[in-house]
Amino acid sequence: MIPELGYGATVAALGLALWGMVAAATGGRTGRLDLLRSGERAAIGVWILITACIALMLYAFLTFDFSVRYVAFNTNRGTPFYYRVTALWGALEGSIILWSWMLSIYTLIVVVQYRRRQPELYPWVLSVMLGILAFFLLIMTVPAPPFERLQPIPPDGRGLNPLLEDSGMITHPVALYLGFTGFTVPYAFAMAALIVGRTGEEWITITRRWTIIAWYFLSLGLLIGGWWSYHVLGWGGYWAWDPVENSAFMPWLTATAFLHSVMIQERRRMLKLWNLSLIILTFGLTLFGTFLTRSGIIGSVHAFTQGSIGVFFLAFLALVLVGSFSLLASRMERLRGQGELDSVVSRESAFLLNNLLLVAATFTVFFGTVFPLLSEAVRGTKVSVGAPFFNLVNIPIFLGLLFLMGVGPLIAWRRASPDNLRRNFLKPVLAGVVAAAAFRILGVGNAIVLTAFGLVIFVAGTILLDYVRAVRARRRSGDDWGAATWGLLRRQNRRYGGFVVHLGILVIALGVAGSQAWSSETETTLTKGQSVELGGYRVRFDGLEASEESNHFKVTGAFTMTNDGRAPAMLHPARKFYPQEQTPIAAVDYRLGLMKDVYLVLGDFARDGSQATVKLKINWMVSWLWIGGLVLTLGGALAILPDRRRPA
Amino acid sequence: MKTRWLRFSIPLAVVPVLLLLAYGFWTNPREIPSPLIGKPAAKFTLTSFAGDPVSLERYRGRVVMLNFWASWCRPACYEEAPVIERTWQAYRDKGVVVLGVDVQDQDEAARKFIEQFQHSFPNSPDPGGHVAVDYGVYGVPETFFIDRQGRVRFKQVGELTDAIARERLETLLAEKP
Amino acid sequence: MTPLLVAAAALVLLAGGPARAASPPAVNEETVHEIASQLRCVVCQSLSVADSPSETASQMRGIIRERLAAGETPAQVRDYFVDKYGPWILLSPPRRGFDLLVWVAPFLVLGIGLVMVALVVRRWRRAPSRVSPPALDSAVRERIRREMEELDR
Numbered sequence: 007m008i009p010e011l012g013y014g015a016t017v018a019a020l021g022l023a024l025w026g027m028v029a030a031a032t033g034g035r036t037g038r039l040d041l042l043r044s045g046e047r048a049a050i051g052v053w054i055l056i057t058a059c060i061a062l063m064l065y066a067f068l069t070f071d072f073s074v075r076y077v078a079f080n081t082n083r084g085t086p087f088y089y090r091v092t093a094l095w096g097a098l099e100g101s102i103i104l105w106s107w108m109l110s111i112y113t114l115i116v117v118v119q120y121r122r123r124q125p126e127l128y129p130w131v132l133s134v135m136l137g138i139l140a141f142f143l144l145i146m147t148v149p150a151p152p153f154e155r156l157q158p159i160p161p162d163g164r165g166l167n168p169l170l171e172d173s174g175m176i177t178h179p180v181a182l183y184l185g186f187t188g189f190t191v192p193y194a195f196a197m198a199a200l201i202v203g204r205t206g207e208e209w210i211t212i213t214r215r216w217t218i219i220a221w222y223f224l225s226l227g228l229l230i231g232g233w234w235s236y237h238v239l240g241w242g243g244y245w246a247w248d249p250v251e252n253s254a255f256m257p258w259l260t261a262t263a264f265l266h267s268v269m270i271q272e273r274r275r276m277l278k279l280w281n282l283s284l285i286i287l288t289f290g291l292t293l294f295g296t297f298l299t300r301s302g303i304i305g306s307v308h309a310f311t312q313g314s315i316g317v318f319f320l321a322f323l324a325l326v327l328v329g330s331f332s333l334l335a336s337r338m339e340r341l342r343g344q345g346e347l348d349s350v351v352s353r354e355s356a357f358l359l360n361n362l363l364l365v366a367a368t369f370t371v372f373f374g375t376v377f378p379l380l381s382e383a384v385r386g387t388k389v390s391v392g393a394p395f396f397n398l399v400n401i402p403i404f405l406g407l408l409f410l411m412g413v414g415p416l417i418a419w420r421r422a423s424p425d426n427l428r429r430n431f432l433k434p435v436l437a438g439v440v441a442a443a444a445f446r447i448l449g450v451g452n453a454i455v456l457t458a459f460g461l462v463i464f465v466a467g468t469i470l471l472d473y474v475r476a477v478r479a480r481r482r483s484g485d486d487w488g489a490a491t492w493g494l495l496r497r498q499n500r501r502y503g504g505f506v507v508h509l510g511i512l513v514i515a516l517g518v519a520g521s522q523a524w525s526s527e528t529e530t531t532l533t534k535g536q537s538v539e540l541g542g543y544r545v546r547f548d549g550l551e552a553s554e555e556s557n558h559f560k561v562t563g564a565f566t567m568t569n570d571g572r573a574p575a576m577l578h579p580a581r582k583f584y585p586q587e588q589t590p591i592a593a594v595d596y597r598l599g600l601m602k603d604v605y606l607v608l609g610d611f612a613r614d615g616s617q618a619t620v621k622l623k624i625n626w627m628v629s630w631l632w633i634g635g636l637v638l639t640l641g642g643a644l645a646i647l648p649d650r651r652r653p654a
Numbered sequence: 655m656k657t658r659w660l661r662f663s664i665p666l667a668v669v670p671v672l673l674l675l676a677y678g679f680w681t682n683p684r685e686i687p688s689p690l691i692g693k694p695a696a697k698f699t700l701t702s703f704a705g706d707p708v709s710l711e712r713y714r715g716r717v718v719m720l721n722f723w724a725s726w727c728r729p730a731c732y733e734e735a736p737v738i739e740r741t742w743q744a745y746r747d748k749g750v751v752v753l754g755v756d757v758q759d760q761d762e763a764a765r766k767f768i769e770q771f772q773h774s775f776p777n778s779p780d781p782g783g784h785v786a787v788d789y790g791v792y793g794v795p796e797t798f799f800i801d802r803q804g805r806v807r808f809k810q811v812g813e814l815t816d817a818i819a820r821e822r823l824e825t826l827l828a829e830k831p
Numbered sequence: 832m833t834p835l836l837v838a839a840a841a842l843v844l845l846a847g848g849p850a851r852a853a854s855p856p857a858v859n860e861e862t863v864h865e866i867a868s869q870l871r872c873v874v875c876q877s878l879s880v881a882d883s884p885s886e887t888a889s890q891m892r893g894i895i896r897e898r899l900a901a902g903e904t905p906a907q908v909r910d911y912f913v914d915k916y917g918p919w920i921l922l923s924p925p926r927r928g929f930d931l932l933v934w935v936a937p938f939l940v941l942g943i944g945l946v947m948v949a950l951v952v953r954r955w956r957r958a959p960s961r962v963s964p965p966a967l968d969s970a971v972r973e974r975i976r977r978e979m980e981e982l983d984r
Contacts, residue, residue: 240884248877276955283664303678316679324672331665338661347955355952362944370937376674377924377933383677385929388686390871392922393879399937528860529892589726589874592884607884613760621884689917758886783890790915792873792887 012062012153019055022048023140034129053110075156082163084557092176099152106142108187130198149315168584168591174234182227186292188220193289205340210268222642229635240592242623247396252375253295260288263364276345286330293323348421356414367403412465434467458519503645510638517630524626531619541624550615559583563608579608690806696788700778708776713751717826718800725763727794730813735771741819742775858899871922
């Protein structure tokens, strides 16, 4: 029953979405409001149908309905309850349902928000969004239908990929997809603006909050992915430059560039062509990421299955990129800038450099990811492009971006006089240099880490300087520090939201630099009672214990960790043996700290429990990444608050 | 005007990239071509599960089918195990030797595997993975076909079938010693 | 931090020792780690042999250790793996021949980008202001200066 109902709902939704796309566009073209309203109703219908699909699928999961192929392949009778819910997006077909559902919700919000406020752009925005929805619904109908029936109905399912049995699994895809799909709205507005000819700042102002929210969720998704990698995959790292990590990182990079360059267009009416190109590129990269994960053309730890889905995605990607850029090209005359500049040393230049560096980083990541494919196509040799390459090229770029993060917010528009430069940057620069020297004396030898620390202090100095000056100015009119700060945050929430976001990035940068500079590890085989020591920590092997869990067999090691004087802690890394997996899955145990994480991986062991191989890692400052994420959240929330100021 | 056409360079620039991605559909990222084809097979000496020494050199002059497997490798190793035994039985008197190497396995589980499929050819564990790395093994099962002069000639990645085994062995047997 | 790093390195060496009582003179674990971090773990995706928790990677690290102990140089150990697996085993392509392209291209793009940014900035600077500002008396000029200063903050 469920397979047929679900499939029917999917097909109906596809039909509605296609109709809505055409109706809205025709309504926009001809001015026929009745068609436009029909398109709106179609959008509502699509949302209802996709929600029904989700409800049906959830019901199937919760009732162990193995007649649905997707349920049978992704759970079994031993799968715990909450993972049966999150298994909804645990594999390819379900992830497309999630994506479509989010898109349909965003479309509804667009309907509600803009049907009265933006009568000219709205029909085209609606049409574009319904068109994109139609594509994902097409995927759900043809190459990757989630509601396929399984005959004969198996007594038990295969089970969830054990790596996905984790809290990160619950949140990471959701955050990531909220980010990816979020960029559909600015993209749709950009297309509408091009079609209608209103290529000024309007579409940017309207979609500003969307962009920030989508950017935030994408950042969150990336950070959660890093956290998941860190505490589940057992290698003690948070970023591997895996092709699928890269494919989520690229739209983040271009979205960050976009976030900044639209500020130039808003203030100075320049870079119109560039901004439109950037949002097209960002949206295209979100599609590319989905394509890469699902087409199987590049191997990855994430890769879902193959099949014809890759062809669909590539075709759609081609349509979007070639179509959008052609539309852009045909409207070029309307995109003349209106601004002027007096000096190379100005905020405009800083923002241009920011964009250049971000796009260069995007290119690096992209080229490195597809280079193996290129190498094979051109000369038939398979090569790998991994972390050493990406780190080598991207680190200087990121250091440059750090520097600009300090310069941008304070440097003057149009022309920064020497006076302006001195007032704003002398003290922070000195602070940065002093900090770098101090770290050098403390023993940090690595030039890159030193530069990173110095730059972080420099940027923090600029933020502090700006804040202190602004508060002082407010205090002159009688406020105390608290009221002044609150007033600042509230009335200049965009600026200070941005500052807090930058602070979050700084914290993350410190975490990355620290963890690269000081982390250490050791691998050794211990007999019972034997200890290994690293970085002031001593870990003693006490024994092994076997246990039978609901869907796997587990061997847990007992280890006692002592650290000069503190109370001993028990660590229990395990190896989990799932019947559907070929090799055991490592379950790492760790103790997180502000400055240091202790991380223990259980490797091979003797059957009688007398010996075990362990990898002990002391990771420095990794917690700063997660803390930085929290700060980012605060900054983002501040930035999207409604404007208290009336624009001049 | 020149500039009118120049503006369409961006949408056109996207096309080669899309073509490259399309090319990706024809390749398999998990398939790595072996650089060992045509080169002398690495020598090794292992101790079989039965306790006897197994050395590749002893079989110079005969065609060798070297099979890497593991008891945890499901379902491929389990599907090809009977094929290997059948091939051994069919060709042992024709100048072919079948050798099995068990990688990253537990002794007990491996012996159970051999018992289950009644393998009668020499099977040895590979402690430390030396032989596996010497043959550039990156997954199981993998099977190497070595000619009479001791050169690696074919590599089968993944499950072996009767047809493939037969074809490879016949080719190598037909060559002049 | 240096004493800590030195102690860590020493302890790593010591920790490696007792567990392999029968092994030859201590090989520098840092060198093993360095070589391992340049090789791709064959059963994972994108992880290095140094990072990977898999059994295969552990065995490969053991082989690296043995070869170094036998007197091979790091380059020879790397070449051994390339001979067995092909250039794919290196986590970064060598900076030779066709592979040079991947190393050079990003910097080329950066260079071209810088040139383009410079051109754009020049174009923006050239756009002349057509209206010449009216003459100002000193009081107005002073007020403007003060207000500009406020803005700059």
